Amino acid sequence: PKEQRAVRDMLRRRMQLVQLASKQLLSIQNQIWRSSGVRVSSSQIKKKSFEVTLLRHHLKTAADTNLRIFRSIQSEIKLLEEEAEQAIEAPKQLDLLQTMTGIGPVLGLTILLETGTTARFETVGDYASYCRCVQSLRESNKKKKGEGNAKSGNKYLSWAFSQAAHMAVRYEP
Template structure:
């Protein structure tokens, strides 16, 4: 059947870890199908199989687990749109919200042409970007442990060494503090955690850099004064295809580098 405006359907998928709530509405906004299915492609395709030739688009929120859903359906040439959850707030006066209303709202936004579509990062480079995000996790952990180490020394009236000096500390330096053996145990384990976090961060950084360094998106930000390897990778991999930004003015808000302002009357 050829999809026409009269028989067009719009689909919403409220995606969870173990299930997906599907909803379809027609051109007039009438709900024609609702069903909760297991969170796998076979179940989703089976439920929507009678409707695919009429579905104009299927919308799903950018949740933590959208990869398998969006990638799998797009490989079947389904028109899947990824939505920005921060921009699709439902009517505030609604008394009850649940999976059903969430799926309905996704479909309704597609019907009305107001679906806040998000960029779908290329599947082939997504793991590289995500690996760099894991590096940030280890860097944050290293900073947290450094602060904990310094705070522990200061608790007992000792000066906390800077990060560079701390890198040179050994078990002898800890013993030289003369603190209680269990305090020394804390310092020893914290020191190990700092070095392990640093090791893991560098491991990820080196492997990601090997992939990113030869690419043009990495070389462009590296030409800016003050942007080194780590920040260059971050800019390139989090931005994706730079050509999707028409100008620097379009790119700045994406980076949250533009001040927000609200005014009325």
């Protein structure tokens, strides 16, 4: 719906910031690992008390810069999430989506706003295809004959569902 597009676009910016924050986090981990041989978990780096103490001189300066950028991005992500949650009243479908492990309020809202009305999809398969959750492979006699348009569909929904799957694997016993 037209009135929800601005919030949808804001959640798309959030997705970009999440990816950028992940790059900063990995950069810090890799710098510490390459220079000191010590593995530092992402949960350790995310703590407010974390400081880069294993590195010296220029390497420490570079890692500290990445850490400040990471923390700045995290605060911007939080602002976007708060604004998105305030901008739209939670529809009933959001409660249903959140019953799935891995889908919280922000990811659920992203899925709802990217999907729009489900009435526009004739079948469940059409929706799965739109979400890029199915392969576009053509086979005959167990031989690959080609691929369809693998980039067709909504890349943001694809990302959202892959995030949900990743979270489910991490947190569902």
